[in-house]
Amino acid sequence: MAVEHPPAAPSGGQTRIHDIGYRTYDGPRLGRAYARRSLYSQSLRGAYGLGRSVKSKVLPMLLFAVMCVPAAIMVAVAVFTKAKDLPVDYTRYAVLMQAVISLFLAAQAPQSVSRDLRFKTVPLYFSRPIETADYVRAKYAALASALFILTGAPLIVLYAGALLAKLDVADQTKGFGEGLVSVALLSLLFAGIGLVIAALTPRRGFGIAAVIAVMVISYGAVSTLQAIADARDNTGAIPWIGLFSPVTLIDGVQTAFLGATSAAPGAVGPGTGQGIVYLVVVLGLIAAAYGLLLRRYKKVGL
Template identity: 30%
Template sequence: MSLRASDVVAGDGNARIFEGGYRPYRGIRLGVGHSVWALARHTIERIMGLKRPARYKVLPFLAVLIAYLPAIAFIGIVALAPPGGGRRILDFVPGPGRYYGFITAAIILFATLAAPEALCPDKRSRFLGVYLASPLNRTTYLLAKAIAVGTVLLLVTLGPPLLLLIGLALQNHGPNGFSDFMGTLGQILVAGVSLSLMFGAISLAVPSLTDRRALASAGSLLLILGSGAITGTVTFGLKGPRNVLALALNRLPFELALRIFTLPGLPTGPEREFGAHSPPLSTAVVVGASVAVTAVAAAVTWWRVVGLEVTR
């Protein structure tokens, strides 16, 4: 005789299961693409501190604000300048191509904060196995994380120069004519995406090696700034070849941005010492080094994530 649930009384307070049953999921399956998007959206929220206590929002929003403040200041200067001082103002206010020089620290700071929040919590909590139980595999998992980091980096690599362009155009101090405006807009889009890809790849490499966010942020910052110090020592202190400067990660992305805007590159030595014999790095060297650095950093991250052991 079979027992019903209503016939069983656990007098000692211990519940007992007499039968178990399972039903297959018959709902709509949204596929891998939706899983990638859902994980990317969740990662973006985590990086920016959304749906988290206020202390997690301070640093990311502060870094983004720092990136926009110079653009707001330049637009305000142009708007409040007297009509006769337009030429002097234009000489002082940088164009979108030169604007990255004012927000270098904000971009580097934001990149070193964003990537550890994307990878380290999953590694530390050993949550990767849960994601792999979904339609995601290791490659699509890493793709979602890369999309999230690249998207938030666009806030500081694309948004500020775009705001500057629009603000100057509204004050009649922007590009001359529609074609020039669209050309500059295209350069901003290419430069913003390129810097986002480079800094995203570089800043994800170090967090892929550790599960501690503070260590990953410090390591990424040390890698970016330390490469500049080492290459500077080799080039200027030891009189090495100038092309070594292409390996300075705090310099290379902004060199690439200048090339995209068809502007002269950064000098490769102190003017008082090198004078006219201090030409910028060639465009071929800058582009080649940018592609190589991005590819190597992405390969390191992929290698570490693919080889990550899943324990649960």
Template identity: 40%
Template sequence: MSEPGVIHDIGYQRYSGPRQGRAAIQRALFVHGLRAAFGFGRSARAKVFPWLVAGIMLLVAVIVAAARSITGEVFLTYLQYADQMSLLIIFFAAIVAPQLVSRDLRAGVLALYFSRPLRAADYVVAKVAAMTAAVWLLLGVPQFVMFLGAAFTSGTGVGGVFREVGDLLPGWAYSLLWAVTFAGISLLIASLTGKQAFAAAGIVAVFIATVPVVGVLASLPSTTANGLSGLASPTFLIGGVGEWIAGSESALDVGVGRFGPIYGIEAACLIAACLLLLLARYRKEAAL
């Protein structure tokens, strides 16, 4: 029988390689999160929904590109594409966000993460970046397919290609705004519970339940209430920012009018608030 206080060498080899620190952990969390968003490294069942959503969105882009190449008419701009796909993005976020953070809560691995040289801010940045990248790819890749269809079948030469690039880049920037907003809101909600079903229901509720409020405000006999109605819903808020920046109506038909700067300010404040609340949430976990 061993004597008390004696440490036995049972043959485990010590790690003597380079220690890469926080940046490497953060990068690993980002890559793992992005892979998990599309079901890589998981069962076939986990791949069904994200790739079904991706397939539908890509199919829409192919149809739009084919129709434009045949008729020469623009049926859907790059900005309008993101607006039209908003419902699919909501359900995608509702499935993916709990995969990224709720599973960590349920499995109790946060204490293990924070026992390493990893700060709460590193964890939040990695998860938000992974979620943002997943949503942006979901929008950006089909937009690029639309670009290919428009640029190389229009017959307008190099000048036409450059004009199309000038339309695509704002579309990608708009998609990034969608991605950051959806990532911040959905991850914040998912971080409150370890039950993925509850997290998914909460995310859908926040995005869907606010839409009737917009309808009520938009029906009031007041131009001010009509113009500010989109502020009540994250989806219409982003659509309003798109209208303000592009100077044209979005597919959501928010009708921001002269209130565009207010939409921009609220969008910035909403994103910042979600990120700060996420940081506070995980600083509390790290302190436990």
């Protein structure tokens, strides 16, 4: 019976090595700084729905318009009536529009971080080359920048209108600068609070509800207590009560240091000494929010 033998191995001259096209990357290594900038820019764009679906653009753009339209109306009134001053101070505008700012924060803070938690993509960011601190800084800076754009744009409208109305340039420039300082501090504080709350849950809906609850309930409770203190002629307690709400904290700082008129009942704001306490609390909350975010994402990235 014949036995079949396997074919003989090809000789060395018949051996072939096929190049299937894989090559190593020999371009520039952009590193952590580039990754951090990219994450920042994408997060900032995402806060306004840029680069995303049309549906994602509706709410942030609508809120941006709601922030700017009252300022444009005030400018029109000042120009046509030849008023000697704007109807609202620069430092007062954000406090009046705090409900719109809180709604924007509630919508965009969870959008910035909750999806990464829900789909467990955070460890992928930390694989290479970005680190926990880079992620937190990029997200914090992006949301703070988005809030600064939201709150600073109407101030630009007011300032441009004041110049068109030929109001005193020096006074308007000073007020505009004070307003920018105020909204910059507000943006840092609100962004930190919103991100800390949103980072606690991967559920975007829960994050939105929690941010709204913290911002609205704290402001409502503080305003109510201040009104009660004012009705009982206990005006000395009004500034101290204001330490327990993000909105009234910013109002107190700008009242003490930026020449603003307090929005508290009876316009009773903190003096210079109390204002220092307000400023320390605001800066402490910003630092605490950053620290809590670092701690949170060190656990998530494991």
